[in-house]
Every structure is written in C-alpha cells, then in structure tokens.
Amino acid sequence: MPLRSLAAAAALMCVAPWSAAQDANLARNLAATCANCHGTNGNARGNDVKPLAGVAAEKILAQIADFKSGAQPATIMHQIAKGYTDEQLKLIAAYYAAQKPAQ
Numbered sequence: 327m328p329l330r331s332l333a334a335a336a337a338l339m340c341v342a343p344w345s346a347a348q349d350a351n352l353a354r355n356l357a358a359t360c361a362n363c364h365g366t367n368g369n370a371r372g373n374d375v376k377p378l379a380g381v382a383a384e385k386i387l388a389q390i391a392d393f394k395s396g397a398q399p400a401t402i403m404h405q406i407a408k409g410y411t412d413e414q415l416k417l418i419a420a421y422y423a424a425q426k427p428a429q
Contacts, residue, residue, distance in 0.1 A: 353420060357418045357422060364378050367379055368422040378422035378425070382423055383419035383422075390415055
C-alpha cells in the first residue's frame with residue numbers, strides 16, 4: 327500500500343509543472359477569443375468597439391453582466407458572454423485590466 331501512495335505522489339509531481347504552465351496562459355488564451363473585435367491585448371481599432379486594455383476588471387465584469395442579462399443591448403456580446411463561466415470571465419477581465427492601453 328505505501329508503494330502505491332509513493333507511485334501516485336511521483337506521478338502527480340510529474341504532472342504538476344505541466345498543469346501549472348497551462349494555467350499560467352489560461353487567462354491570455356481565453357482573452358484571445360475577444361481579439362477579433364476588441365483588438366490584440368484589448369486595444370481595439372476604430373470607434374465601433376470599446377477597448378478593454380487597462381479597464382478595471384470590475385467594470386468589465388459589470389458590463390458583461392449587463393450583456394448577459396439583456397440590460398445592455400448588443401449585436402453579439404449577449405451570446406458570447408453566456409458562453410463563459412463566471413471564473414473564466416474573471417480571468418478574462420483581470421487579463422484585460424492588466425494590459426497597457428494604446429497611446
């Protein structure tokens with residue numbers, strides 16, 4: 327029995343660095359789906375879409391909640407916002423809050 331525990335612990339130690347590296351990029355990877363409209367790293371081009379870079383995470387989350395509830399009219403954001411979990415949305419909002427706005 328102790329040998330099984332030791333083997334299981336060793337297996338977990340091998341997987342842990344891989345999963346940590348994957349998690350380190352999760353917010354960026356989730357946010358990349360927003361780049362088509364909101365621009366790379368949240369710096370939107372043009373005036374049709376709001377930039378997200380440097381916007382407080384709480385403000386982004388409030389806007390997304392408004393899209394989800396229908397309080398804020400949208401062409402597509404109401405559908406996109408419903409496709410993420412609350413935890414994923416928090417990661418995305420934090421990612422964009424940490425980005426530098428374009429000059």
